[in-house]
Amino acid sequence: MINEFKEISSTVSNPYVTRWKESGKAVIGYSCTFIPDEIIHAAGMLPFRLRGIGTTSLSIGDTYFGPVICSFPKCILQLAGQGAYTFLDGAIIMNGCDSMRRLDECWRKAGDDYAGTLPQYFHYMGVPHKVTDYSIAWFEEELNRFIESIEKHFGVKITKTALKNSIRLYNEGRALLIELDTMRASEHSPITGEDATAVILAGFAMPREEYTRQLREVISELREAPPVLDGRKRLMVVGSTNDDLEFIRLIEESGGVVVADTMCFGSRSHRDLVDEKADPLTALAIRYLSHKFCPRMFGCYKERLGYIMERIQEAHIDGVILQNIRFCDLHGSENGIFERDLEAQGIPCMRMEREYGPLVETGRVKMRVDAFMERIA
Amino acid sequence: MKRETREYQYDWNIWSIIENASLTYDGSPKEYETLLSLVPHFRDALHAIIRQGEPGILFMKQIATYLKSIVSAHENGKKVAMTTFCFAPPILYAFGVVPLLLEPMTVLGTFILQRGTSEYLDYCCEVGFTETSCSSQRGALGAYLAGLGVRPDMIVCDSPGICDTNANSYSFASAYLDIPFYQLCYPPTLTDERAGMFHRQDFMNLISFLEEQTGSRLDIDRLREIVAEIELQNELINEFTEFQRLVPSPIPPIFNLFLYSGNFLMGGTRDFTELLRSMLKTIRLNASRGVSGMNSGKERLRGFFSYIDHYTTDLRLWNFLDRNEISHLGCILSTFWGDEAPYSSERTDAVFTMKRDSLEDMIDSLAMQMSRMPMVKSIRGPYDAPNMWLDDTLIMTRLMKADFVAYFGTIGCRNTWGMVKSYARDLERSGIPTLIMYADAFDDRVQSWEAVMDKMSEFIHLRGLGR
Numbered sequence: 001m002i003n004e005f006k007e008i009s010s011t012v013s014n015p016y017v018t019r020w021k022e023s024g025k026a027v028i029g030y031s032c033t034f035i036p037d038e039i040i041h042a043a044g045m046l047p048f049r050l051r052g053i054g055t056t057s058l059s060i061g062d063t064y065f066g067p068v069i070c071s072f073p074k075c076i077l078q079l080a081g082q083g084a085y086t087f088l089d090g091a092i093i094m095n096g097c098d099s100m101r102r103l104d105e106c107w108r109k110a111g112d113d114y115a116g117t118l119p120q121y122f123h124y125m126g127v128p129h130k131v132t133d134y135s136i137a138w139f140e141e142e143l144n145r146f147i148e149s150i151e152k153h154f155g156v157k158i159t160k161t162a163l164k165n166s167i168r169l170y171n172e173g174r175a176l177l178i179e180l181d182t183m184r185a186s187e188h189s190p191i192t193g194e195d196a197t198a199v200i201l202a203g204f205a206m207p208r209e210e211y212t213r214q215l216r217e218v219i220s221e222l223r224e225a226p227p228v229l230d231g232r233k234r235l236m237v238v239g240s241t242n243d244d245l246e247f248i249r250l251i252e253e254s255g256g257v258v259v260a261d262t263m264c265f266g267s268r269s270h271r272d273l274v275d276e277k278a279d280p281l282t283a284l285a286i287r288y289l290s291h292k293f294c295p296r297m298f299g300c301y302k303e304r305l306g307y308i309m310e311r312i313q314e315a316h317i318d319g320v321i322l323q324n325i326r327f328c329d330l331h332g333s334e335n336g337i338f339e340r341d342l343e344a345q346g347i348p349c350m351r352m353e354r355e356y357g358p359l360v361e362t363g364r365v366k367m368r369v370d371a372f373m374e375r376i377a
Numbered sequence: 378m379k380r381e382t383r384e385y386q387y388d389w390n391i392w393s394i395i396e397n398a399s400l401t402y403d404g405s406p407k408e409y410e411t412l413l414s415l416v417p418h419f420r421d422a423l424h425a426i427i428r429q430g431e432p433g434i435l436f437m438k439q440i441a442t443y444l445k446s447i448v449s450a451h452e453n454g455k456k457v458a459m460t461t462f463c464f465a466p467p468i469l470y471a472f473g474v475v476p477l478l479l480e481p482m483t484v485l486g487t488f489i490l491q492r493g494t495s496e497y498l499d500y501c502c503e504v505g506f507t508e509t510s511c512s513s514q515r516g517a518l519g520a521y522l523a524g525l526g527v528r529p530d531m532i533v534c535d536s537p538g539i540c541d542t543n544a545n546s547y548s549f550a551s552a553y554l555d556i557p558f559y560q561l562c563y564p565p566t567l568t569d570e571r572a573g574m575f576h577r578q579d580f581m582n583l584i585s586f587l588e589e590q591t592g593s594r595l596d597i598d599r600l601r602e603i604v605a606e607i608e609l610q611n612e613l614i615n616e617f618t619e620f621q622r623l624v625p626s627p628i629p630p631i632f633n634l635f636l637y638s639g640n641f642l643m644g645g646t647r648d649f650t651e652l653l654r655s656m657l658k659t660i661r662l663n664a665s666r667g668v669s670g671m672n673s674g675k676e677r678l679r680g681f682f683s684y685i686d687h688y689t690t691d692l693r694l695w696n697f698l699d700r701n702e703i704s705h706l707g708c709i710l711s712t713f714w715g716d717e718a719p720y721s722s723e724r725t726d727a728v729f730t731m732k733r734d735s736l737e738d739m740i741d742s743l744a745m746q747m748s749r750m751p752m753v754k755s756i757r758g759p760y761d762a763p764n765m766w767l768d769d770t771l772i773m774t775r776l777m778k779a780d781f782v783a784y785f786g787t788i789g790c791r792n793t794w795g796m797v798k799s800y801a802r803d804l805e806r807s808g809i810p811t812l813i814m815y816a817d818a819f820d821d822r823v824q825s826w827e828a829v830m831d832k833m834s835e836f837i838h839l840r841g842l843g844r
Contacts, residue, residue: 066794067815068509073795095565098541102795105759109799124759126565129537129544134578138564141571298537298544298560301552327791329510329542333549336505353507 001218002195009201009245012053012084016206020046026089026154029119031076031103032096033269034127034291036284038170039143041208042162043150049204049265050091051243052076055357060114064106070099070327071356072241077106081114090121090153092146097296097330121153129298131290140285147281163280166208173203173212174270176219181267183219184259185315188227193237193258194248200266201243229257233318233376236260238308238338240324240331241356250362251321254369260315262308263323268293295330304334305341312347319348319376321369325356348376378500378523387497387520388477388527391485392444398423398489399437419489421691429629432655436635439648440485447527450475456591459521459529459550461514461536461543462710463750464561467607467645468580468743469533471600472587477529479546481641483516484688487819493689494519498820506549511789512819513685514546522553529554531590533583535561535747539757540792559586563748565758567765568726572748580744597736603645604733604742610644611715611731613653618719620660621706622777625676627663630698630705632656632670634686637710637751675702678843681779682708683770683800684786684793687814687829689821697830701837706777709756712769714749720772727754727764756792760800767803774809780842781810783833788817812836 008014017027026045030037033049040047052075055061060081061074079085095101104124111118126142128135147158177200183189184196191199199218203211233256237248241264248258262268272291275283292300293307312320320342322335332353339349350372354361401412401423409427413420426433450457455475460466462480469476486494494512497519502508504522506515520526532551536543537560544560551558561579564572584595617636621628635656643649660670668674680703687694698705714721716728729745732738748754760766774782782804786793793800797813804811814832817823837843 064796064799066797068788068794069791095538098791099795102792105761105796105799108759109802124565126538128564128575129562130560132578132582134575134582135562138571138575295545295548296537296541298548298562299551299558301548324507327509329507329789329791330545332507333505333510333545334552336507337549337552340505 001214001221002198004214005202005218006195006198006245008205009198009243010053012051012079013087014205016210017046017048017087020207021087027087028121029085029088029091031091031093031100033264033294034096034288035092035094035125036143036288037208038163038166038274038284039147039150039158041166041170042158043154043156045089045154046207048088050076050085051204052079052357053243055079058357060110064110065099065102068327069102070097070325072325073099073103073106075357076103077110080107080117081110083114083117085119086116088119090123090150091119092123092125094125094127096294097328099327121150123149128289129296131292131297136285136289139289140281143281143285160280163284164276167274167276167280167283169208169212171273171276173208173215174273176212176215177203177267177270179219180222181260183222185311187316189229189234189257189259190222190225190227192228193235193252193261194245196258197242197248197261197266198245200269201245204265232257233373234259234316236262236308236312236315236317236320237266238262238320238322239335240328241265242323244356247354247365250365251369254366254373256319256373260311260317262293262311264294295334301334301337305338308338308342309345312342317347319350319372321350321352321372323352323354326353348372378496378503378519382496383523383525385525386448387486387517387525388444388482389448391482391489392441392448394419394489395437395444395485396441399434399441402427402434418491419691421693421696422488425631425692425695429631430659432632432635432652432659435652435655436639439639439643439652442648443642446475447477450527456530457527459532459547459556461534461547462641463539463543463752464533464535465644465743465747465750466642467603467746468583468587470645471595471603472591472593474587474591476642477527478641479517480513481638483513483819484638486516487688488690488692493819493821495820495822497523504553506546509789510546511542512787512817513789514543515789516819518546518550521550529556531557531559531586533559533561533586535563535750535753537562538565539563539753540790542789542791557586557590559583561747563753563757565762567748567754567757573745576744576748577741580740580747584740600736600739601733604731604739606647606650607645607746608731608733610640610650610653611713611717613650613657614640614713615715615717615719616657617653617660618707620664622719623664624679624778625667625669626679626704626706627660627668627670628704629659629670630703631692631695632660633705633707633711634695637708640713669702669704671699671702671704673702676704677702678837679704679706679778679780681706681770681774681777681782683766683782683784684709685818686710687785687816687818687826689819690826693826693830697833703843706779707773709766709769710751712751712755712773714754720769720776723772724764724768760796761803767800770804771807779809781812781836781840783812783814785814785816785818787819788823810836810840810842
């Protein structure tokens with residue numbers, strides 16, 4: 001089953017998406033974990049997180065974006081321009097960071113030049129960078145507008161009951177993933193970081209009911225599985241977007257196992273549950289905006305450091321890899337302070353800047369990880 | 378960082394240089410000429426300012442006063458707030474807080490220090506900040522991270538959602554130095570009621586933060602004086618902009634730098650009003666004579682600088698413009714969107730109005746002013762949305778009769794580099810020759826000034842401008 005998750009994680013589309021489309025239902029792409037999947041799901045659509053996996057050129061991405069921009073949105077745009085995202089009925093972009101929010105304009109402009117590559121439904125969502133009563137109220141209104149725009153465009157109705165059901169379903173999946181995190185962190189971790197990442201990633205690209213069913217089975221199997229550590233070092237990977245299994249595999253080939261992470265696309269995506277007792281929209285606004293694991297939520301460094309420390313202690317981490325995609329100043333500079341503060345507490349750290357997309361830097365990355373493993377040996 | 382660089386406090390060093398430079402013209406012209414030879418590293422920059430006569434000398438003296446207020450803040454019992462250029466300072470002045478603006482501090486270091494701010498830029502990276510971050514903050518921030526300057530009491534910014542790279546610098550400084558932090562953040566829209574409500578609530582929260590940090594309540598009488606001063610300044614700025622529309626423009630190119638620097642550092646203070654009045658005296662005289670603001674009195678070309686200017690190497694951009702008789706028609710930094718501004722008539726919903734009948738009026742006015750600050754207004758949403766960058770640029774180029782648009786920025790600017798190619802394409806399609814400079818306005822190690830100058834000259838030549 002994990003192999004199927006791995007296949008899904010390694011490609012843009014997958015058989016589940018194909019079958020979903022064949023059944024006449026819509027697929028909606030979204031750019032960031034601050035956009036609630038539950039709303040799309042409650043509309044009877046498949047939420048699909050946008051990725052740039054498998055990109056082999058940046059000819060289109062570089063045409064619209066400038067040269068000093070993160071390669072993640074460039075790769076998404078490249079795939080979109082090549083027609084890899086024509087299965088999307090809609091896309092939602094938000095102000096995750098400067099580079100990602102400019103995907104809005106760049107994709108629209110590319111859509112003018114490459115006919116048929118811009119989804120017919122294209123929505124921009126504003127998400128505040130702080131958590132206050134008025135920012136939550138504003139965000140709740142923004143979510144309400146999002147619902148109205150989906151209803152209007154697709155001729156559907158998103159009821160409160162449907163939202164509550166979707167929240168329950170997504171919470172169930174999150175609870176299972178948190179259990180997966182706990183297993184990874186345990187003394188006898190039964191799963192490699194590469195496999196765990198595949199399990200998490202598949203959830204962004206599969207119908208949730210099916211995903212939760214398979215996830216439950218995987219968790220059940222893992223409860224009986226033998227440990228994978230075999231004397232290898234316990235690593236944690238922190239930082240910006242990674243949806244590349246090869247990157248984690250490369251790290252683990254150097255003699256460690258990634259038993260915890262706080263990466264975007266990784267474990268931090270599912271850490272909080274939505275309050276099932278409150279008004280569904282209010283609960284979604286609170287959960288998603290209070291999700292402060294991304295440095296886009298400015299001024300919350302201590303909370304993020306506290307969370308990392310918690311995970312380090314829980315998972316008995318031997319070393320932390322602080323990685324970021326080049327030009328991601330938010331993660332990159334916060335990694336700099338993490339390094340200072342974690343090293344001061346005797347936790348070995350390695351900072352690494354890399355490119356998103358095809359792992360062309362294998363040699364450099366491997367050499368650095370090897371050196372780090374020697375340090376913590 | 379070199380040991381000798383650590384010998385001096387950055388802000389004290391800049392202050393003492395500017396303070397002394399501002400006195401150079403107090404003597405005779407001969408004494409001034411002699412003094413220039415003693416300051417070889419920034420004589421061109423100094424002369425570019427001083428040769429403007431009264432406005433230039435006044436500008437230097439006021440900058441010296443501003444810098445002194447920073448270095449002496451704590452001994453005078455004042456708090457210092459590290460902040461950004463797009464944060465309107467009047468609310469800080471109303472609390473008696475001294476604003477310490479990183480970007481202008483970087484500009485000052487860039488044009489008066491022998492090696493610019495390169496060591497401070499690099500020091501940021503030594504302590505963990507990314508080398509790809511914006512140089513406009515890094516230049517001065519490096520000094521403050523190294524403890525080579527006054528320790529700020531608080532950090533406030535208004536760039537989240539506007540320029541996350543900018544906001545990140547302040548967030549980093551807050552985390553690194555463990556200093557209280559407040560952010561104003563902005564919705565992607567500007568004029569709808571929701572956005573207005575958010576601006577107001579966020580600004581009210583800022584006031585609470587300032588009250589907490591200073592231990593004092595907002596002084597209403599002082600606030601009223603400041604708001605009245607802003608009203609007056611807006612009138613003068615509007616007059617300045619009206620003159621900028623004339624062909625030839627009677628405004629010396631460097632006055633635009635004085636205009637926005639003054640507003641960023643001294644907005645709402647009497648000093649800034651005095652500076653505006655002084656510049657307008659020169660401008661009115663030029664206009665009455667029908668000459669341009671250039672040394673030659675002629676005007677060959679009119680350029681709108683759609684983002685920022687280029688500050689490296691002795692302020693040579695302005696000399697280049699003057700020498701080539703190119704009028705500087707403003708940039709994003711000098712468009713403030715007061716309600717009577719010439720460019721505001723086409724966008725009456727996008728402007729701010731100062732009112733001072735009640736405390737609520739004044740707070741609302743300042744919140745609106747803040748939400749219309751350079752960058753905060755224009756690049757918060759998609760560049761081609763109403764009231765955003767493309768719209769603003771088209772208005773300005775039409776109003777100012779610009780022959781071309783030039784983009785200067787920094788390599789750290791994700792926000793503009795994320796869409797400047799499409800923006801330039803849209804401008805070209807509107808018939809406006811547009812130049813994108815792949816340089817860094819604060820770090821000439823990225824591209825030398827000579828290369829920038831060549832590129833501009835080549836652009837003007839190839840596009841057949843000014844013939």
